Amino acid sequence: GAGVSQTPSNKVTEKGKYVELRCDPISGHTALYWYRQSLGQGPEFLIYFQGTGAADDSGLPNDRFFAVRPEGSVSTLKIQRTERGDSAVYLCASSTSGGADTQYFGPGTRLTVL
Amino acid sequence: DAKTTQPTSMDCAEGRAANLPCNHSTISGNEYVYWYRQIHSQGPQYIIHGLKNNETNEMASLIITEDRKSSTLILPHATLRDTAVYYCIVSVLFGSARQLTFGSGTQLTVLP
Numbered sequence: 757g758a759g760v761s762q763t764p765s766n767k768v769t770e771k772g773k774y775v776e777l778r779c780d781p782i783s784g785h786t787a788l789y790w791y792r793q794s795l796g797q798g799p800e801f802l803i804y805f806q807g808t809g810a811a812d813d814s815g816l817p818n819d820r821f822f823a824v825r826p827e828g829s830v831s832t833l834k835i836q837r838t839e840r841g842d843s844a845v846y847l848c849a850s851s852t853s854g855g856a857d858t859q860y861f862g863p864g865t866r867l868t869v870l
Numbered sequence: 871d872a873k874t875t876q877p878t879s880m881d882c883a884e885g886r887a888a889n890l891p892c893n894h895s896t897i898s899g900n901e902y903v904y905w906y907r908q909i910h911s912q913g914p915q916y917i918i919h920g921l922k923n924n925e926t927n928e929m930a931s932l933i934i935t936e937d938r939k940s941s942t943l944i945l946p947h948a949t950l951r952d953t954a955v956y957y958c959i960v961s962v963l964f965g966s967a968r969q970l971t972f973g974s975g976t977q978l979t980v981l982p
Binding site for chain 2: 796804815849858859860861862
């Protein structure tokens with residue numbers, strides 16, 4: 757079956773602009789995670805959704821970052837007033853129901869802020 | 871979550887077993903050991919996980935020491951496609967969420 761998909765695969769923007777990154781989880785998966793990976797580092801947790809609600813957003817770096825999952829499926833990560841330090845690969849993962857379930861990752865969106 | 875220590879890089883000959891070590895000396899009794907790998911420009915891929923017993927699946931084996939302070943991931947017959955960064959993660963469940971705290975991992979290079 758289809759895995760986790762993310763669009764766009766690459767996004768180049770200018771400092772100060774607003775961007776939206778989309779994640780389509782595996783069908784039927786209720787848990788959805790966002791991670792951010794900087795060059796040469798492992799992924800870092802940003803936010804976790806269980807259904808439509810953000811159950812844990814402790815990893816969001818500041819209030820410029822926001823994520824939604826209005827219908828409990830597709831999620832959008834939104835970044836306002838982008839900064840050069842936001843440049844990274846943004847990864848999305850989903851799992852059947854959270855908890856101990858295996859997380860399946862998408863290919864990521866590479867964001868470059870000029 | 872407990873901190874893990876892995877070698878920065880390792881090489882392995884194609885067809886031989888690759889043994890990737892991980893130290894997690896501060897692991898708690900309810901923390902699992904997870905292994906993921908990341909092939910260049912792809913998202914991380916789940917390999918295996920365990921609590922205290924050794925585990926085996928179609929991809930690999932996981933050997934956890936009796937004191938649980940270290941573990942070894944074994945790829946029994948490494949191929950060139952196994953070249954990747956391998957992450958050892960210890961993780962505890964917080965409510966319904968399981969944050970995976972990735973370190974820097976081990977770059978495994980399988981040589982022809």
